[in-house]
Amino acid sequence: MTSASIAPWLSTSRWPTVPIRYVAKLGTGHTPSRNVPEYWENCTVPWVTLADVWQLRDGTVDVIKDTKEKISQLGLANSSAVKYPAGTVILSRTASVGFSAILGADMATTQDFATWTCGPRLDRRYLLHALRAMASDLKRVAAGSTHKTIYMPDIEQLRIPLPSLDEQRRIADFVDGATKAVDSLVAATGRQFALLDAKLLEFLRVMTTSGGTTELSSTGVPWMPKMASGWTLHKLSRIFATGSGTTPRSDNPAYFDGPYGWVNTADLRDSVIFRTGRTVTTEALRVHSALKVYRPEALIVAMYGATVGRVGVLDSDACVNQACCVLYRPTGMRVKYLFHWFVAHRSEIMSLASGGGQPNISQELVRSFRVPAPDLAGQDCLLADIDRYTERIGVERAHLAARMKLLGERRQALITAAVTGQIDVSTARGIEV
Incomplete structure (x- = not known):
């Protein structure tokens, strides 16, 4: 080449x-x-x-x-x-x-x-x-x-x-100054991303505990002390069926590349799960009794490792591994509402994890969570508000992402132009470009 x-x-x-x-x-x-x-x-x-x-x-x-x-x-x-x-x-x-x-x-x-x-x-x-x-x-x-x-x-x-050694040094000085200026803008944009994320997280926390009202009552839960008056505190084991899964033996190719997605904790990114890296077959289901197919809109919660408390919502039929807890067939609560509650309270859920190098929460702990919520009509209203707010945040994030892309292109163009002599560094200072 x-x-x-x-x-x-x-x-x-x-x-x-x-x-x-x-x-x-x-x-x-x-x-x-x-x-x-x-x-x-x-x-x-x-x-x-x-x-x-x-x-x-x-x-x-x-x-x-x-x-x-x-x-x-x-x-x-x-x-x-x-x-x-x-x-x-x-x-x-x-x-x-x-x-x-x-x-x-x-x-x-x-x-x-x-x-x-x-x-x-x-x-x-x-x-x-x-x-x-x-x-x-x-x-x-x-x-x-x-x-x-x-x-x-x-x-x-x-x-x-x-170029000459002196010119090389002038170019290096120029690029150092020019890229430092761009990098400061990149860092500022990164901070804006973090502020938007924190803003959305606080909004979800408010909407899934009080709905924005100031009329509050006690929940009796130390890490979530207040909820809107008139809401109900639901124990998840009473309003959701729960399940888990297993990992098929990896040495048998007949168990993989089948019609069902197979979800592990790496697939849980606080979003809808559209596809997974591996799939399993009906043969795997026949041999492994702990392997079950869950329907779309089941909520998956990570129970082990660095992803503890992360969630995902199934978009299609799929199985899960043993590190996932599945919440499905709800009564009295929208899956999407519970999804937002988990996202808003992940830091508190992580604090409940046990274990040192491999933190974990149990399926029993997930089943014991008590979640405050209004009736279904009230949940639908809150979800509509959350969708509108999330969309606004998404537009702002898209603008920031476009800025990041342009800054990256600008940085690369400055370096390329400098080392090829397209910028006369003897008359330009990096900080001014």
Whole structure:
């Protein structure tokens, strides 16, 4: 694959382009054998892995100062791993393709990264910005069905514009200032997203406990002390049928790829469940007595792990695994009303979870929840108000999302224009752009 096919915009550069490996020493990393325990004892060498890419996803972190894992000096000496000097520029080339940073200390990397140790003609900050300019191009051309990869022969072909060293430094200073200004707007927009979410959550809390009235009575529930006078406190076990499910044995392909969706807690995102990652067959239902098909509009509640208290509403017939509690066939309460109640009170529900590393709530606890609600006509009125409010919040979120997209495009365009010389950085300051 040629450099032109990877990043065609390089043809607009004011300066000649060169393969990066001509001006920086190209390398990669390695993983010491996991079968030799001695290689994983007394680990002191910082070791960059894909687990560290989260730091780089928004492009605001230029220097990696710490790593999740380390390797030992023995493992380093008995593998193809290399400890690169501080200032080396790295690029993720497998799975999470196209993320780059500068090493803040002497570090090794896995084979999922390409590395460049800059020579005297190349400024490392300029190289970092040049790599970020082509990040979207690298993602586009990455190959592979399971894990996308930029292979080392293609890495060897990567080219960058090469102005003078002084010009590189001016470009790096300009990009730092310009992107900092954009990043401050991105951060402010992120805070607006959070405020909208908090605003909606408080509205749902009010609507599902008091309906907005100031005439309140006691519920007797410590974490939900008040409800609207005249409402009824419903125990879920009395107004909903409850159930759960199981996980079919994964070693039998006859149990999967069938007509019924199979829901686990990862599918619960406080929304309607339109589709799931796996499906099960009638054979799985026949063999596993705990596996049942639930009808649309059943409410699914996560009982285990980080998703405790999250909910989803079935859009089609589906089964669930044992980590889910199902509430169905309601009497006296709309499923959608209960859905909003769970969303509004998730933090309180999480506080009731037991267990340390794996928090959980039981089906009996879910069945014991008491939910305040008006009669069905009153619930329908509240749901209409919630729908209108949610729609307004959705419009505001869409505007913010459009702003985020434009800011991202602006950031990328600034970097690309700077490294190709389309912006005269000698007369422009990043903060003013």
